[in-house]
Amino acid sequence: MSDWIYELTGIHQKDTSFGYTLSVISGKFKMSILYWLSEKKVMRFNELQRGMGTISFKTLSLMLKELEADGLISREEFPQIPPKVEYTLTERGRSIIPVLDMMCKWGEENIVSDIKSETEPLQI
Numbered sequence: 001m002s003d004w005i006y007e008l009t010g011i012h013q014k015d016t017s018f019g020y021t022l023s024v025i026s027g028k029f030k031m032s033i034l035y036w037l038s039e040k041k042v043m044r045f046n047e048l049q050r051g052m053g054t055i056s057f058k059t060l061s062l063m064l065k066e067l068e069a070d071g072l073i074s075r076e077e078f079p080q081i082p083p084k085v086e087y088t089l090t091e092r093g094r095s096i097i098p099v100l101d102m103m104c105k106w107g108e109e110n111i112v113s114d115i116k117s118e119t120e121p122l123q124i
Helices: 003-009 017-025 030-040 045-052 057-069 091-119
Strands: 042-044 073-078 084-089
Touching: 017 030, 017 091, 030 042, 030 045, 030 057, 030 073, 030 084, 030 091, 042 045, 045 057, 045 084, 057 073, 084 091
Parallel strands: none
Antiparallel strands: 042 084, 073 084
């Protein structure tokens, strides 16, 4: 949907339920972080970083802080040396996993037709 549609009604996309949902899960890595935590249940920072591969320390740290601020993950710090921090999904975070599952299912059902249309020669 175009932004101008929202401007005509006086409502900005970020103020809609759709816009809010996108703001919570948007970003290159947020959905991957949520999936890792849904699969592994409890993960430490380095485990997440290794599992995700190309993500930098700074980016992962920022994404985790945003997901925590949005109430999707919880961070538990253990007072020991060396410091230990574990991340888990909150109840709210677990509630968004079915949405991500539906997105994956849609991708599985549609990726073949997109790839097929790209590889077929054009009919003239």
